Amino acid sequence: MRVLVVEDNPTQSTFARISLQRRGLDVNCASTLDEAIQYLRRDTIDVVLLDLSLPDSNGIETFYKIRQIASGVPTVVFTGLDDQDIAIEALKNGAQDYLIKGLAGDDSVFRCLQYAIERNKVEVALRKSERRLRIILEHSYDAFASMDNHFNITDWNNQAEKTFGIKKSEALGRSLAIIAPHHLRKQYAREVDEFFKASEGRIMRMTSELIAQHKDGHEFPIEIVVFRIYEDDSYMYCAFARDITERKHVNEELERRVQERTEELTHSNEELRQFAKIASHDLQEPLRAVQGFANLLQESTKDKLDKDSVEFIDYILDGTARMQQLIQSVLLHSNIVSRDETIEDIATDCNAIIEEVLENLDATIKDCHAKLEVDNLPVVAVERAQLIQLFQNIISNALKYRDKAAPQIFITAEKTVNEWLFSIRDNGIGIDPKYADKIFDMFARLHGKTKYSGTGMGLAICKKIVNSHGGKIWVESEVGQGCIFLFTLPAGKTKESGNGK
Numbered sequence: 001m002r003v004l005v006v007e008d009n010p011t012q013s014t015f016a017r018i019s020l021q022r023r024g025l026d027v028n029c030a031s032t033l034d035e036a037i038q039y040l041r042r043d044t045i046d047v048v049l050l051d052l053s054l055p056d057s058n059g060i061e062t063f064y065k066i067r068q069i070a071s072g073v074p075t076v077v078f079t080g081l082d083d084q085d086i087a088i089e090a091l092k093n094g095a096q097d098y099l100i101k102g103l104a105g106d107d108s109v110f111r112c113l114q115y116a117i118e119r120n121k122v123e124v125a126l127r128k129s130e131r132r133l134r135i136i137l138e139h140s141y142d143a144f145a146s147m148d149n150h151f152n153i154t155d156w157n158n159q160a161e162k163t164f165g166i167k168k169s170e171a172l173g174r175s176l177a178i179i180a181p182h183h184l185r186k187q188y189a190r191e192v193d194e195f196f197k198a199s200e201g202r203i204m205r206m207t208s209e210l211i212a213q214h215k216d217g218h219e220f221p222i223e224i225v226v227f228r229i230y231e232d233d234s235y236m237y238c239a240f241a242r243d244i245t246e247r248k249h250v251n252e253e254l255e256r257r258v259q260e261r262t263e264e265l266t267h268s269n270e271e272l273r274q275f276a277k278i279a280s281h282d283l284q285e286p287l288r289a290v291q292g293f294a295n296l297l298q299e300s301t302k303d304k305l306d307k308d309s310v311e312f313i314d315y316i317l318d319g320t321a322r323m324q325q326l327i328q329s330v331l332l333h334s335n336i337v338s339r340d341e342t343i344e345d346i347a348t349d350c351n352a353i354i355e356e357v358l359e360n361l362d363a364t365i366k367d368c369h370a371k372l373e374v375d376n377l378p379v380v381a382v383e384r385a386q387l388i389q390l391f392q393n394i395i396s397n398a399l400k401y402r403d404k405a406a407p408q409i410f411i412t413a414e415k416t417v418n419e420w421l422f423s424i425r426d427n428g429i430g431i432d433p434k435y436a437d438k439i440f441d442m443f444a445r446l447h448g449k450t451k452y453s454g455t456g457m458g459l460a461i462c463k464k465i466v467n468s469h470g471g472k473i474w475v476e477s478e479v480g481q482g483c484i485f486l487f488t489l490p491a492g493k494t495k496e497s498g499n500g501k
C-alpha cells in the first residue's frame with residue numbers, strides 16, 4: 001500500500017512517515033502542493049494523507065486541486081484546521097475522511113487510510129456500475145423515465161427526448177402527465193392510482209397501451225410499463241415506453257389482409273359447395289333417366305336377348321348404381337361445413353351412436369362373425385347424423401378390409417385437455433404407412449377395386465367431419481397388421497357434469 005503524505009511541516013512529515021512505515025506502508029512525502037501533484041502524475045499512489053495548509057495552497061482549495069489531478073485516488077484530509085464547514089464540504093466532495101491533527105492518534109490515522117482505500121474501491125465499483133446502467137438507459141430503444149412519489153419526473157433518457165420531443169431539462173421536475181393528451185390525463189392518473197392502490201406488493205408492474213402526445217401536439221399509441229419500487233419509506237416509479245405506431249399499422253394491415261383473405265376463401269368455398277351441389281343434382285337427372293330406361297330395357301327384353309347382351313345391361317345398371325353412390329358421396333362431402341357457432345349447444349352421446357351404427361351394420365357383422373369391444377364412450381359436441389357417418393364409415397371399412405381371421409374391432413376414447421381422442425382398431429389387411437395420409441383424400445382407394453366395393457369417399461367424409469370440428473384424424477398401420485384409426489373431437493357439455501363423461 002503506497003501512501004503520499006502531503007505535509008509542509010518537516011517534523012510532522014517525518015513523524016507520519018516513520019509511524020506509517022512501521023505499520024508496513026510504502027510512504028512518499030511531499031511538502032508542497034506542486035510536489036504532491038508531481039508525485040501523483042508520476043507514480044501510482046493508493047491513498048493521499050493531505051494537509052490543507054501548504055506553502056503554495058491553503059484551505060479547501062488544496063483538496064480540490066488534488067482531486068482535480070487524481071480524482072480516483074482516495075484522499076484523507078489531515079489538518080490543523082478544526083473547521084466543521086470545511087470538513088463537511090471536503091467530505092461532500094469526495095474526501096474519505098477529515099482528521100484533526102492532535103486529535104487523531106497514529107493508529108486511527110493508519111486505520112483511516114486502510115478504510116479509505118477499501119471504501120474507495122467500493123465507490124469506484126459503484127460508480128462504474130452506475131455509469132454502465134446510465135449508458136444502457138441512454139442507448140435503450142425504449143423511452144425511460146423515473147418518477148418520485150407524486151409522479152414528478154426525476155430521470156429522462158435520450159429516447160424519451162426523441163419519443164416525446166421533450167428535452168430532459170424541460171421534463172425534470174414535471175409530472176409524467178406531460179406525455180398524455182390533455183383530455184386523457186385525468187383518466188390515466190385515475191387508472192394508475194387505482195392500479196397501485198389495489199396492490200400491497202413492494203414492486204408492482206403495470207403494462208398497458210395508451211395514447212401519448214408529442215410536444216408538437218400529435219397523438220400516437222405507446223406501450224408503457226410502469227414499475228413501483230418501495231425505497232426509504234416511500235415509493236418511486238419507473239416507466240419504459242415505446243412508440244407502437246408502426247406496429248399498430250402493421251397489425252391493422254395484417255388484420256385487414258387476413259379479413260380479406262377469409263372473405264375471399266369463404267366466398268370461393270361457398271361457390272365450390274354450391275357448384276358441387278348443383279352439379280350433383282344435375283348429374284342425377286340424366287343418371288336417373290339412364291337407370292330407368294336400362295331397367296325398362298332389362299324387363300322388356302327378358303328372355304329375348306342373348307347372354308352377352310344381358311350382361312351388357314347388367315354392366316350399365318352396375319355403373320349407374322356406382323355413379324349414383326359417387327354423386328351422393330360428393331353431395332354429402334360438400335354439405336359438411338364448420339359449425340363453430342353452434343358447438344356449445346350440441347351434445348351427442350357416442351354410446352347411442354355406436355348402438356345405431358351396429359344395428360345398421362348388423363347383417364355384415366353376423367355374416368363375417370365380427371367381434372366388437374366398445375368402451376364406455378363420451379358425449380361430444382358433434383351432430384348426431386355426422387357422428388353416425390363418421391363411426392359407420394370407419395367400422396364398415398374395418399369389416400370390409402378384413403383378413404382371413406374374423407374381424408375384431410376395439411373402440412376406445414380417452415380425454416385430453418379439452419377434447420376426446422378416439423381410437424378404432426381392427427385386425428384387417430392393414431395399410432402401407434406411405435399411404436397413411438393419401439387414404440383421406442377424395443376418391444383415394446388402395447385395394448383392388450373389383451375385390452372391394454366402394455367410392456373412395458368414406459374417409460374423405462370422415463376427415464371433413466373431424467376437421468370441421470377442429471379435430472384431427474390419422475391412421476397407424478402396417479400391411480397385414482390391421483389399422484388403428486385415431487381422431488379427436490371436442491368434448492360436449494353434459495347436463496349434469498359440465499364437460500365430458
Ligand code: ADP
Nearest residue numbers: 397398401439445446447454455456457458459
Ligand atoms: P372406400 O369406399 O374405398 O372404402 P374409404 O375412403 O373409406 O373408401 O377408404 C379409402 C381407402 O383406404 C380404401 O379404399 C382402402 O384401400 C383403405 N382403407 C380404409 N379403411 C381401411 C382399413 N380398415 N383397412 C385397410 N385399408 C383401409
